[in-house]
Amino acid sequence: MPVRVPRSRRAKWSAAAVLAVLALVGGLFLTFNTNTFGPEELCRGRLSADDVRRAFPGAGRLSDKDSEQDRSCTVERTAVGPGTSEVQFSLDVEPESGAFPFERGTWAMSGSGDIISGASSGTTGERGGWLLLPSSCAALADSAAPASRPVLRARVWSGTAEPDGLARLLATAAASLTAESNCRSNPGEAPGDVLPASAVSATDTAEVCSLPGFRLAKVTGPKGQSVQERTSGSLDSAWFCDLSFTGDERNGPFTRLAVVKDPELSVSLKDRRVEKAVCGGKETYFLLDNADYPWDPKERAATGFPSEKELSDLFGRAAREALDCS
Template identity: 30%
Template structure:
């Protein structure tokens, strides 16, 4: 009996450390590679850990590192970086950057850091926003407009689910509006699905952007070498990019129109295509189309500006008038109807 007791004691002497090591390894794995025991919210309560986890690809522990970075005087001016990290071999750190900013109301249709509107899946109804390649935004309620309209913007890692990104940004927008005391009567709701991003195609003679009568934005006869991308799959906006030449956009989305009209610099502009218009300059304007305010924008590319002045290249205002005349028909817009 004494020998049996001694054997069990000997076995326990080496089993106990192994078990303890196993517990430590398991605890370390849970802490470093999963969200078990992690907080429910990040970034000062603006970002749901679960929603961020749904956007960030791969496995890992979600954290906000340095937390929320706010700007004095404006609760809707902030930034926060959420990371998903793991010590497992082959894993990479995924980063999701969320910010609240104030922009000119037509920001989705202007050049700069914004994706071409022709490659963005716009959504409206429960919330107004858009998601492009690993980048998205949601417009906050008009009651949040101060000096300029407010938006929530997000950059996600490559391969992120665009629908999950739209859900995350809408949730952050609701939380931010609530915190700032400017939330609407009811929370914004994200889309269930998003329209697919269109693929580019060759420009067809006589039907630039698939529209009869739209002048080619460049040297006449050069359209055979050009490619275009047309976003006509959403109700929120129509857009077309003729690569290197011009990008056109039209929207009647009420929240965007309200944001445009509430922005500094919005004023009466010279008539376009026989219509009275107001906007920020002669090529970013709002017209009345059969009683519905309609925004038109045209951004010019290097291929067009390089050909400007050459025979067969329409002047910019002539090109813009052609745009309103031809595309505007789809939106009930014409000089005779106004």
């Protein structure tokens, strides 16, 4: 005859089983989707888990791997289940040329990225960014070239970053690196302001890049496209505008413009043949770059877009007037 288990005892066993399953599920979630059992300091203590979470919102377990040279670090976030995302990014100190970030055809910052300007200068976006380190930190970049500039660079290999959070992460790592190496230029100084890029918008040829007095005749792209623009930064420090044709994401901007007052960014411009003036008591540079856009002079002229010299004159005149330059 089968043994009957009292209903009250069966209910207690069922409740205990449910609690055990919930505890197991909760433990697995904490293990794989949070940093409860993971490190709170990453990259040799230069970053915290909170720094990473601000730059890459979402759940997951964090881990890191440092290089033997102590100048680079890779951080990973692994996660399981719906609503989670994996992340992998690296931080490296690298030497750049003395012309960085305004090498012709390969500007490392423009109107398409958030601009960091002030105590620290650089740029960030969803796929990465960089921050200039003081010139006294050149040894961190392991370069013997006297004209090189040390740069802390973030590369996002998997996932996407929140640009403002990534800027703060770079600033935190840079502060730690420079303090360790005793090459910080202004100890205790706050990082630069983060100036977000605008949305892409149609260009008003009566006020190109929203710069008063900057006017162009009607321009039509090689395939009949209209002109669009994206701006970033501030005319008080570093300002950028990218001009592109609609539907031409493959080639990107056909012209990039910049007004640079930021002292850190101006270093690479001081000995170059770049138009400059004194505006608001600050040395100010006016830059124009054709971004290696694939068109020849005849194609450019056919669009109604002025020559590089004409465009430079129009832009420089408008910028000087807008900034009340001497």
